[in-house]
Amino acid sequence: MKLLAERALLPNGWAERVLIETDASGCIVSVTPQAQREPGMESVRGFTVPGMPNVHSHAFQRAMAGSTELRLHTSDSFWTWRDTMYRFAAKIDPAQMQAIATHLYVEMLKAGFTSVAEFHYLHHDRGGKPYGDRAEMSHRLIASARAAGIAITHLPVLYAYGGFGSQPPTDGQRRFVNSADNFIALLESLDAQYRNSPHVRLGAAFHSLRAVDASMMRNVEDALARLDPTAPLHIHAAEQLNEVEECARWTGQRPVEWLLDNVGIDEHWCIVHATHLDDREVLRLAQSGAVAGLCPTTEANLGDGVFPAPAFLSASDRFGIGTDSHVVVSVFEELRMLEYGQRLMRHERAILASDDEPSPGRRIHVAASVGGARALGIHAGRIMPGCRADLVALDSDHRVFWNTELTKILDAWIFSGDSTCVRDVMVGGRWHIRDGRHALDADIGAACRSALTTLLLSL
């Protein structure tokens, strides 16, 4: 396939009339700026940027978006939100999961995400019993990604305990719980089924240090390495202050400190949130090669706090962005909130720009594209040979891009854009969004709406 992009953001900057050739698998094989138009080339209008990997998704939580902003208690917090989330998690069935996730994944594509790491812990049936096929819910999520057309890194989550000190899981957690052995069997069966599936990648996750112990982590890591030594590993850590305090009470260490000392945190890892870090943890995490999985809109919505981005970025550009609870599904909103959280705390502007890159929007978009692909264990995130052809074309007719210099396009999108800036979206050489629409919008929308109706009635 030969695409001729009017303007495209390449690793060394914006270029015009860029010929992008892809092979049958959807991988980019050559990129040629200033190309001549030839018959058989397909034109791509607007500003073409790398598709963004979404490093952190709990698809079912989209069902709650906008309906949890309620003070039900004298004060509301992450923990009261979690109670509401558990009510949804207790009821959703496989068909509802699939319908909700398929619609969500289409929304992600429309927002400029071309791949998603699904952090999946809702394994069992409503009673907490494994489905006939233990991987039932995994199959549903992977089917959702395929129907939408988004690439997926599927991360089954090990959740064994209800709290630090190997506390038993609560009733609200009954659908999440696996022994390490059962969990490894799940990974093996998924690997056998999806190993050669295009645009499906497998990895694993630990829910948090509350939910696993060190020996389990080692066993799972070893098992996963036997299946695929490059598979990604994710974990939630240091999202909430009282999680940090509890970890310190039980282990004598802060969560990220504990991970760095007790687990081989390296470039295969993504540490999700990592909001509350001391200076030494920031530096060590940056030096570990791991990706920080930031979810700025969820972290603002849940009142988690502000990631120490300037210190981290001065030592590593390995971070990605995730929509997590999906209170919004938007590339620009995540990146905007990442920068704005810093500005509100520090009373400066353009904080995440650097000496080499004066544009904060471009710096964080580029870093999150590359870091996100790393976190998902995929070759993507740049428009260059060897990367999958995951492309997002921004609408050059949109008001925010009028008279905007190429060097400022990403800033215009991120800081002044809205949900109508993304026009066309390609995953692995195939267009899934054209002019802001998906071919299956009507069916996918109707199925999701119907699933939400039955789900909400069941709560």
Place this chain on the structure above:
Amino acid sequence: MKLLAERALLPNGWAERVLIETDASGCIVSVTPQAQREPGMESVRGFTVPGMPNVHSHAFQRAMAGSTELRLHTSDSFWTWRDTMYRFAAKIDPAQMQAIATHLYVEMLKAGFTSVAEFHYLHHDRGGKPYGDRAEMSHRLIASARAAGIAITHLPVLYAYGGFGSQPPTDGQRRFVNSADNFIALLESLDAQYRNSPHVRLGAAFHSLRAVDASMMRNVEDALARLDPTAPLHIHAAEQLNEVEECARWTGQRPVEWLLDNVGIDEHWCIVHATHLDDREVLRLAQSGAVAGLCPTTEANLGDGVFPAPAFLSASDRFGIGTDSHVVVSVFEELRMLEYGQRLMRHERAILASDDEPSPGRRIHVAASVGGARALGIHAGRIMPGCRADLVALDSDHRVFWNTELTKILDAWIFSGDSTCVRDVMVGGRWHIRDGRHALDADIGAACRSALTTLLLSL
């Protein structure tokens, strides 16, 4: 005119099948829930909410939106941003102002704003000389509002000094500067021309305590009171920390403290930003009856800081929201950022909810509608007799509203909505936005784009 709204947010809550009758001037004369459909009624689909007043606009700054996110210095701040803003302010001509403002005002309508307080200090020609008609730029802005269909509260701004201690204005401020006498003459001529114009309201503003002195303020207040004793008065105050420090150095008091002690701050006043307040200032400002003019997205973009909203709201619900620099033009983004700034600082959720109103979105939307109308000196902001028929209909088919209870509609819009949620917008009984479009979109867009092209070339 008889409107039958499927669902409308009235002062005492959501109601269904609401008959809203208006008179020839566009004022609501009766509101009847549970009405029967009759011939001659016009149906309003979706969720109808009061149109939002925009308490603070510098229209010309929309020309810079998205293009100032650049680190041009070792660190960027409000003050380096102001240098860029002065470059735009130095060049814009009346025709460009009108084209840019008209487009901006259409964007405001599409975002759910139905009136705007234009804080206007760009009075003179590029050389700093008054135009043949001193009110030239004011006429352009009022003409823009009329062309778009938005109601305007026009606030000419007195700007006399370049800094505390009656420092002379800088060259970058040459277009802003008036003596108190010339300024009063400007107010008188505008009053003579627009006193009886529908949907045009006049008031006045002082740029900041940097830019005026106490005797000027008194003279202008007296002159304005002679023209119209209920006219609104606005001032920027306490936006930046070093403005607070400088004020304390020159006057011995913090800006809001000084205003409270030296000017009769009362319900005719809107204190714009008021970001940096000590506990006593918060309480006194709340008790003064003035409206706090909050501009959360601009305040985040400029790194101003976070308004002490919980303390203020516990004593007064008089605040409004403004899009100020127009880095974005969105009702939901302002309200979302207002709540999220609090969550990031305090590590809680639903912070701006109250004991009476558990929904933070609804509480702040209602307060900002009512407080905004107060700041603009207009009868609007509620769907009730005596208020202007300024209405916004949200699209009930939008994903964020599926299966959403009426009590959560505003939360869904504010926290999970996007720029496509607003469908129809009415000002003073006349629809200006239908299905997200303005009748003059093509012409207004082309004129704005052309104005931006020549403006940017002239920089």
